[in-house]
Amino acid sequence: MGLEMYVTETPTFTTPDYRTRYVTPCVSDRKDPMDFEWYRGTGIDPQRHPLAPVIRFGACQNCESANVLVIAAQHNVHRMSGDVYYDYELSCNDCNRFTRVSFAGND
Numbered sequence: 381m382g383l384e385m386y387v388t389e390t391p392t393f394t395t396p397d398y399r400t401r402y403v404t405p406c407v408s409d410r411k412d413p414m415d416f417e418w419y420r421g422t423g424i425d426p427q428r429h430p431l432a433p434v435i436r437f438g439a440c441q442n443c444e445s446a447n448v449l450v451i452a453a454q455h456n457v458h459r460m461s462g463d464v465y466y467d468y469e470l471s472c473n474d475c476n477r478f479t480r481v482s483f484a485g486n487d
């Protein structure tokens with residue numbers, strides 16, 4: 381699988397009304413410690429995201445701008461195989477498109 385990237389008009393990993401649905405830039409939605417932990421919010425600078433140490437957030441795949449906010453992200457390691465999986469979504473302040481990225485480390 382590797383790395384997959386798509387540019388979209390509306391968000392995929394969060395809700396279209398994320399700008400008003402959330403009151404903070406980035407918050408964990410984890411309720412059960414066994415669940416995947418997704419961070420969602422109104423959008424946060426990639427370098428300030430809690431997952432920045434483990435995800436190298438990219439630029440907008442539509443216009444290559446680095447003026448982006450992370451609006452959704454999750455990172456997990458498979459308990460048995462140790463494979464890394466992550467997903468994230470960017471909103472672009474320049475072209476207003478969304479970039480969704482999925483990584484599966486089981487190549």
Ligand SMILES: [Zn+2]
Pocket residue numbers: 440441442443444445472473474475476477
């Ligand atoms: Zn862009």
